[in-house]
Amino acid sequence: MAKRKDTKGSSKDSKSDKPVDSLGIKIFKAILWPFRMLFVVLSWIVKVIILGVEWLIGLFFKTAKKIKKHESSKERSEHYVPFNVVKSLNGSFEKFEDTLSKKDSTIGIILGARGSGKSAVGMKLLENLHALNSRKSYAMGFKTTEMPAWITLIDDISQIENNSYVLIDEGGILFSARKGFSDANQLLSELLLIARHKDLSIMFISQNSANLEINAIRQADYLILKPSSLLQKDFERKKIKEIYDEASSDFDKLKNINGLTYIYSDAFKGFVTNPLPTFWTTKISKSYSGKKE
Numbered sequence: 001m002a003k004r005k006d007t008k009g010s011s012k013d014s015k016s017d018k019p020v021d022s023l024g025i026k027i028f029k030a031i032l033w034p035f036r037m038l039f040v041v042l043s044w045i046v047k048v049i050i051l052g053v054e055w056l057i058g059l060f061f062k063t064a065k066k067i068k069k070h071e072s073s074k075e076r077s078e079h080y081v082p083f084n085v086v087k088s089l090n091g092s093f094e095k096f097e098d099t100l101s102k103k104d105s106t107i108g109i110i111l112g113a114r115g116s117g118k119s120a121v122g123m124k125l126l127e128n129l130h131a132l133n134s135r136k137s138y139a140m141g142f143k144t145t146e147m148p149a150w151i152t153l154i155d156d157i158s159q160i161e162n163n164s165y166v167l168i169d170e171g172g173i174l175f176s177a178r179k180g181f182s183d184a185n186q187l188l189s190e191l192l193l194i195a196r197h198k199d200l201s202i203m204f205i206s207q208n209s210a211n212l213e214i215n216a217i218r219q220a221d222y223l224i225l226k227p228s229s230l231l232q233k234d235f236e237r238k239k240i241k242e243i244y245d246e247a248s249s250d251f252d253k254l255k256n257i258n259g260l261t262y263i264y265s266d267a268f269k270g271f272v273t274n275p276l277p278t279f280w281t282t283k284i285s286k287s288y289s290g291k292k293e
Contacts, residue, residue: 080131081124081275083261086254088270096222096268100125101132104163104199107192107219111209111240112226118205119284121224121261122167123277125203126151129165136161141169141205148279157191163199166191170206188216208232209240222265227251247271 085093100106112118119142130137130150138152138160147153160166168187191202203224206212217237225244228236233244244251247262250271254260259273 083272086271091268093268099267106201106221108203108222109220110205110224113229116226121274124274126167127277136164139167146281146283165201167203185213209237210235225262
């Protein structure tokens with residue numbers, strides 16, 4: 001006979017399952033609730049502030065980067081003025097300029113008659129190369145306060161730092177007899193010895209190649225020729241005279257073009273006109289004019 005279940009003991013009051021908070025706990029929770037809500041609100045405020053600061057910092061650096069890029073492009077647009085190719089015989093001027101800009105060490109010789117613009121073409125080439133890669137730039141043989149801050153005037157080749165461009169005016173060196181250089185060859189010999197080791201790119205200005213040793217000319221990577229004087233070609237080194245003779249007919253045809261320059265190199269052979277440097281004054285080209293030895 002099946003036993004009957006006693007349902008009286010199994011039934012429970014559902015209300016008795018929930019713990020009943022005491023009056024003190026209820027009062028405590030009531031007091032705590034505003035603080036909990038305040039904490040939540042403050043947490044959200046802190047999060048919003050942090051996110052806002054992070055956004056502002058990101059915006060600041062992004063804007064600063066844009067400004068720097070703009071200033072860099074502005075500086076280049078003001079200082080970099082391309083040479084104008086008048087007549088191309090071989091290669092391209094862009095390749096020539098790119099070689100001078102990227103190669104660790106190059107040797108160039110700038111020749112021409114007095115007053116033909118040798119200093120101007122040397123300075124403008126130096127300015128354009130500096131605008132392209134910001135390598136340190138030095139000048140020797142110039143005596144003027146008109147130089148821009150990015151050109152360091154020196155009177156001793158030991159002052160030249162590695163990986164630099166160096167523009168040297170033979171006339172200024174010989175006039176001042178700096179460091180006992182009695183002739184251009186003594187200076188060039190020392191420069192050629194250190195040029196490859198110190199990654200120096202040298203531009204040497206001379207009125208006539210007859211003053212230079214043939215070995216120095218052989219080591220040149222390029223020549224920049226300005227119009228010569230009446231008898232200058234007759235006293236040039238044999239190879240330089242040949243190059244002048246090859247270009248003489250074009251020099252005659254284009255003689256009325258201001259700033260005419262002939263470039264002779266593996267990358268480019270042809271005639272260009274060079275704009276003046278942005279900082280150019282007549283004081284630069286006449287640093288030693290009118291002075292007696």
